[in-house]
Each structure stands twice: as C-alpha cells, then as structure tokens.
Amino acid sequence: MKILLVFAHPEPESLAASLRDVAIRELEAAGHEVKVSDLYAMRWRSEVDRSDFPLLAANDRLRVAQASGEAFEAQSLTEDVKAEQEKLLWADTLILQFPLWWYSMPAILKGWVDRVYAYGFAYGVGEHSDKHWGDRFGEGTFAGKRAMLIVTTGGWEEHYSPRGINGPIDDLLFPINHGILYYPGYDVLPSFVTYRVDKLDARGFKEISFALRERMRSLETVEPIPYRSQNAGDYFIPSLHLRPELEDPNTSGFRLHLRSEPREAAVERRRA
Structure with a gap:
C-alpha cells in the first residue's frame, strides 16, 4: 500500500514527531511505501492569494474557486501545489497528523488543504441531476482510497467525552473527517487521538506507541466511519x-x- 503522511508540527523533537516516526517505521516494516509531507520543514505557504494563479489577469477579480479551477484545467497551478496533488493521486491512504490547536488543525495544514484541494481536482467534479448532486460525500476524486487523522492534544480524554467541557472529540474532528476527507470521497477511518501529551512519561509513550503500531497494522482492514x-x-x-x-x-x-x-x-x- 502507498501512504502519504502530511505532518504539521513546528518542533522536530516533539512527541508528535516521535509518534510520526513510530507510525512510519511500522508501516515500512509491513512493506508499505510511505511518503511524508512535513509542512513546517517544507516551509509550506498557507495563505491563498493571487500568486497561486499565474494566469489570472492583474485587473481580474480573484474568485478563489473559479481561479483554482481554471488554473487546474490549464495545468498552471504552482509547482508546490502540483507536487502535493501528485502525491495524493499516488497514495492509497492519506494520514493527516497534527496537534489539536484551538479545537482545530494548525493554520499551515488548513492552508495545505486550501491550496491543494483545487476546484476540479478535489471537488466540483461530477454532474448534477434530480438524483445526484455532484461527486462528493462518499464519491469523488479519492473514492476507494482511505484516510485518517493522528491527533495529539494536551487535554484529558475526559475533557473530550460526550459530557466533557470541550465536547466529544468526534464532534470536534467532524469538520475535518467529514468535510475535508469524506467530501472528496475518502473512506475515513476512526481517528487516533493521544491525550495529555504534555504530561506523557516514558511508560505512557510506550503504551501509546504500542497502540499506534496496532492501528497502523490494521490500516487496510479497520472499518471506516x-x-x-x-x-x-x-x-x-x-x-x-x-x-x-x-x-x-x-x-x-x-x-x-x-x-x-x-x-x-x-x-x-x-x-x-
């Protein structure tokens, strides 16, 4: 299986980076091919602006969806974006790994989605009819592929429970799992979430690493959400x-x- 892991954490010595390495070693040991997009190491530009669309005339109003669709059709998207799109087409499985910041993903990862998910590539495909409303939410470019999240957070697991003050973790991750992964067709696997990472000791890391290795071994068989x-x-x-x-x-x-x-x-x- 071919796997793309998109990693978003600014500290190379972070717990998240250690878990990333655990996951990669387990996947490669099982014979899978892994590519990594380390967004901070790549100095990924997160904001969408006119420089993303070289063919856009200087006096034209920037309509991002329209501009991205025209640029994708003309194969004029920037080289960094096209490289990530090629990785997505190559991969059988996509893993997004990030720390939960302010109840969402870091801006650099959201910017990766904003720029790479061009109109006509990840969405806006398919025809509309009286029984069909475009290829999305279960259909689309990535139908037949798998995706999942690896998430770290400082809060207690109880804080993200159904009655916890932060709300259920599955609800917090719904906009990502459903709106970013399922929307263009991925079968979305249950997320792997590590809690209280700032308090994790060596024993705790060993336990989490074992659980993560188990999840990586079941990547091809676990039932999607x-x-x-x-x-x-x-x-x-x-x-x-x-x-x-x-x-x-x-x-x-x-x-x-x-x-x-x-x-x-x-x-x-x-x-x-």
Missing part, C-alpha cells in the same frame, strides 16, 4: 436535507450523518 453517502438516497436532492424517516425529525447534530444501516443496504436503496 459509516458516514451517509450524499447520493445514496438518504438526502433529498437538491436541498441535501436528510429524509425524515431516517432519524427523529427533532434530532439534530453530526450523528445524523452516520448510517445506522449496513453500507450494502444503502447501496441497494440507491439502485432502487
């Missing part, structure tokens, strides 16, 4: 509202977008 496919019949087209018979109409929240039925049943319903 059962997100609902946009075009399988669960949502009205084009409103993209979940059909009321699938969940209590008075219920809201991210869990509504998790299937309660096997994937095979959803596929059969779509065919019908």
